[in-house]
Amino acid sequence: MTIANFIRDTVLRPRLLEAGCMVVYDPDQRYQAICAGLEDDRVRVIDASVSSIESRLAAIQALSEVGRPKSSLDAVLVYVPKGPPAADEDKQIDPFSIYAASGAVFPKDDGDDYLSLCLRAKPDHSTEVRRVFAGATTGPAFAVIDAIGGGASWPQLRSALQVESGREVLTALLAPNAAQAEALKAQEGWSDEAREFVSATLGLSVKTRGKTWNSLADELWRFVLFSEFIFDLPVVLPEALKGVPHAPVEARPIVEDVCDRLRSNPNTRSGYIERAEAIEIELELAGQCSAIEDLGERDTFPFEERTFLKSAIKGITTNDTDVTRRLLTRHKNSVWLGKGESQSQWELVRAGLSLVEACEDYERQLPEHARSQADLLDFEAPRVFRRQFSFGYAAISRFSRAA
Structure with missing residues (x-):
């Protein structure tokens, strides 16, 4: 299906009917011919250009004809070769805004952009679509x-x-699941198509000459x-890497979506962990990136999770608890939490943050209870929490040095 037919048959026609x-509204006059092609015995197209x-x-x-009982006309489309009115004042000037308000409008939202x-x-x-758009300021032609x-x-x-x-x-x-793995072993012809697929989808030119799944998968x-x-x-990638x-940046949406799927699916999570650990070692990522403090937000590899943990601990020890809070929220469902002592260490950080927040709350309340000795004795909790915090802080400090 051509892009023109796709827009006409799956977007404009259903919405119009x-x-x-x-x-x-079409300031680039990209859809004029498509709109004209919608006219038939039961659809009227008005071209305002x-x-x-x-x-x-x-x-x-x-x-008026559409609104009549037993009308022979089902719908009317008004084509306007300019952008849609943005403000209410613009709508008052636009003679066709009333039709948009009483019916439908295209483009309706960001999902309707080219x-x-x-x-x-x-x-x-x-x-490939994103690549050609990056090279065309007004958008590529339909033929492209x-x-x-x-x-x-x-x-x-x-x-x-x-x-x-x-x-x-x-x-x-x-x-691949068990059935897919068996099919890849038994069937022929898919290997060449797989090479074409990853080239078109990711920009990957497969180097391996093997035609088995294992050789391609690595x-x-x-x-x-x-x-x-x-x-x-x-930050800038280390020179050695x-x-x-x-993949080119245009492939980022599909790469991130597929990685999220692999990490979140219980059936593929263990395979993901095994592959990520092996690739981290193969590329020596931990050593190559040891000088980088900010690795982003995604913990693709296990060494990133350790870096995020150290940053969370540093947030507590330097009284920058916003950083700790943000990291705890971001990595609460990390695929690496089940590895070794990772989960218990993150829980220790969470407990330390809770102690800090509790102590701060009681510190703010302390002046209200210091008017007399009796009030101060009744307000025993702050001293207890400070004692607990000292133990928690010491534990986190020891862990920080060990990490």
């Missing part, structure tokens, strides 16, 4: 979008994996996880 009246006065009259007549429509039309080629993919649908790969969307295909290539796992790591890294292959 449901509302009975719709205004299409021809004559403003005549189009106003035609719109009034068409809308890039979003193209991504919906070409879900398996999102990386239609050329993406070249009709590739990877039928043998989809048949072997029994999935449809590109993200499902990539997830299954990384971590390279694909390294490529995907390292890509997520550098996408999230807020700049030669490691990774």
